Amino acid sequence: MxxxxxxxxxxxxxxxxxxxxxxxxxxxxxxxxxxxxxxxxxxxxxxxxxxxxxxxxxxxxxxxxxxxxxxxxxxxxxxxxxxxxxxxxxxxxxxxxxxxxxxxxxxxxxxxxxxxxxxxxxxxxxxxxxxxxxxxxxADTPVVAAVRVTVRADQRFVGVAYVNPTTRELGACEFVDDDQFCSLEAVICQLGTKECVLPREATETPEGRRLRDLVGRCGALATERKPSDFDARDLEDDLARLLAKHTAGAADLSAAGGAGAGAGAGAG
CATH class of the missing domain: 3.40.1170.10 (DNA repair protein MutS, domain I)
Incomplete structure (x- = not known):
């Protein structure tokens, strides 16, 4: 794994x-x-x-x-x-x-x-x-995470971005996962995620249904958003408005395959 x-x-x-x-x-x-x-x-x-x-x-x-x-x-x-x-x-x-x-x-x-x-x-x-x-x-920090799955070179890449409004923290990562999303399950549990934002159309596929079921098993609410909410093209501008002077990590967030934009949509 x-x-x-x-x-x-x-x-x-x-x-x-x-x-x-x-x-x-x-x-x-x-x-x-x-x-x-x-x-x-x-x-x-x-x-x-x-x-x-x-x-x-x-x-x-x-x-x-x-x-x-x-x-x-x-x-x-x-x-x-x-x-x-x-x-x-x-x-x-x-x-x-x-x-x-x-x-x-x-x-x-x-x-x-x-x-x-x-x-x-x-x-x-x-x-x-x-x-x-x-x-x-x-204990009751409402952590919201966004997840986007893409396939590149026959590998499944999972992008995860999260926002913790209590600690005012944004974070993101991307990793290769298996078809059961074992690594993603560990990330969701460690973050203590209360809500997980997913692209709407993606949840209609067999893989998407597995992803939605996994979120439920982790005790989080699965929320669906339109795919355009995961568009990373304007991510750096959006982060500039959110973070003011602290924008050094904007490029790193965009590497999470659009999940960073989805986290912002879920927290909004």
């Missing part, structure tokens, strides 16, 4: 064979406890492994296609990566909305290796107070 580029991508661990074996050995040395979710801080992102990886994939990504494996054969260790936003969503769901899980955060040091850094339960939140408070402030 091709991972989308940008802030909301699925990260690869990029460990050499020695580090892989060392981490697998350490992870398997931890006491098994189905009530504990262990999260590993990878500096720029986070990861979960073993049964926790399957749980996060099903509960938050809504698909197991995001699961990666460390090692080979029967000893391979499943893992799933999380960006900062999804990490905080998991914390809120398990510690504020849930009552049955303990969350442990592990960090690596050069001398001591992996060590338990923080731990919290629904009745003892102090260790993650900063993350939970920030998530609580932004």
């Amino acid at each position: 091709a991972a989308p580029s940008g802030e909301h991508q699925l990260h690869d661990l990029n460990l050499n064979e020695c580090d892989k074996k060392g981490f697998i050995t350490y992870f398997r040395s931890l006491r098994e406890d189905p009530k504990v979710l262990r999260i590993f801080n990878r500096k720029e992102f986070y990861s979960v492994h073993g049964d926790d990886a399957t749980f996060v994939a099903r509960a938050f990504y809504k698909t197991t296609t995001v699961v990666r494996y460390l090692g080979h054969g029967e000893s391979a260790l499943p893992g799933v990566t999380l960006n900062r936003s999804l990490f905080e969503t998991v914390l809120r769901d398990l510690l504020l909305d849930g009552t049955e899980r303990v969350v442990e955060l592990y960090e690596e040091t050069p001398r001591q290796g992996w060590k338990l850094a923080r731990s919290a339960s629904p009745g003892k939140l102090g260790a993650f107070e900063e993350e939970l408070y920030r998530v609580g402030e932004m």
